Amino acid sequence: MMASAARKLEGDIMKSMLPLLLMLLVVSSVPGCLQAHTSQDEAAIPVAVSIPPLKEIAEAVGGERISVAVVVPPGSEPHTYEPTPARISRISGSALFFRIGPGLLPFEDQLAGRLEQLNPEMAVIDLSSGIDLIDAGGCCHHHAGGGYDPHTWLSPRNGAVMADTIAHALIEADPGNEELYLKNLEAYIRQVDEVDSYLNASFAETRINGFIVTHDAWGYFARDYGLEQIAIHVGGREPTAREIQSVIRRAERDGIGVIFVEPQFSPKAAEVIAREIDGTVVEIDPLAEAYLENFQTVADALTGALG
Structure with a gap:
């Protein structure tokens, strides 16, 4: 009789605790959900590009993982451009600076040196790497005595090379999202190929x-x-x-x-x-x-x- 009463009491206690146990189970799963949500909402990596056309390429590869600031504002002439202190300050917090390349646009060389002083951790990436440069022969801006044509971005084929350089720089800075960057790169290269085919046919x-x-x-x-x-x-x-x-x-x-x-x-x-x-x-x-x-x-x- 007493044993039966004890078992009944134990059952009643378990029934009364069941809602509490279920609540604890739900609460224990919340941190994992919050962690997964947080990883998707990571702060975007701040990057800077020297001229407006590079913005599309960087955004196509980086997607929502990056935020892009452009150094040369629309309507300005990059061969003679000099960035203001306010603009330098704005981009000095960038993790990466994508430029056309050394010795091509004068302001880039000066700016890169200044940014490296303000932010030694910033990576300066030269997008002329891997591109077959045209010998300017002294014909282009500020290239007295020789040098190369700095207008490398004015070729979709060169744009594909630049996209690849950007992708690998982002992978090095953010290896956890390598798959995303490579997927975005592949999609953008397909778009470049379509444009290249259109131009060839034209x-x-x-x-x-x-x-x-x-x-x-x-x-x-x-x-x-x-x-x-x-x-x-x-x-x-x-x-x-x-x-x-x-x-x-x-x-x-x-x-x-x-x-x-x-x-x-x-x-x-x-x-x-x-x-x-x-x-x-x-x-x-x-x-x-x-x-x-x-x-x-x-x-x-x-x-x-x-x-």
């Missing part, structure tokens, strides 16, 4: 292969697609009257009727040439932030002009 049957531009930024683009850029501004200076006449004669000889100008340069010389040849002026932007889309826009403008 220029395959053009009647004229020479195009006139305000300054010599499109050398890599021209090399990739069998074109010739004819620059009005060479070496970052205003053209002489003789040089303008030379461009006019070339346009008349080859039947070129469109002059391409850039928002970073004065269109005055281009407008003079356009009037002389009874041509038109069309704007293309070498620093457009919509990187791959801009190549298609430029290709459409060029093929429309070249016939």
Whole structure:
């Protein structure tokens, strides 16, 4: 009788404790859920890029794992740009700084040195690595006595190389997300290949292969697609009257009727040439932030002009 009562009491106690045990079980599982949620919401890695076109490439590879700051603001000319103290301060907290490369854009070299002083832990990544550089032969900005054409980003094929460099730099900084970066890289390379195919098809049957531009930024683009850029501004200076006449004669000889100008340069010389040849002026932007889309826009403008 007493044993039966004891068993009944024990059963009653267990029943009364069951809700408490279930609550403890639920609570014990919460930290794991919170930990998983926290890992997904890790703070984005701050990175800086020197010019606007690099922003798309970095964001395509890094996705939501990074936040990107651009050094050169829209509309500025990178060959003569000097970052303000406020902008330097803003990007000095970045974990990585992606630049075109040493000796190519003067402000990058000065800025990299300053950033390394302010933040010795920052990694400075040269995106010209692995790219077949064009010998400027003294023709480009601030390259007296030689050097290389700094406009490496103006080629989707070079953009693919830059994306690969960015991916591996991010993997080194954030190895836990290697799979994500490689997956994003693969997807972006597919987009680059699609644009490259579009450009190849666009220029395959053009009647004229020479195009006139305000300054010599499109050398890599021209090399990739069998074109010739004819620059009005060479070496970052205003053209002489003789040089303008030379461009006019070339346009008349080859039947070129469109002059391409850039928002970073004065269109005055281009407008003079356009009037002389009874041509038109069309704007293309070498620093457009919509990187791959801009190549298609430029290709459409060029093929429309070249016939």
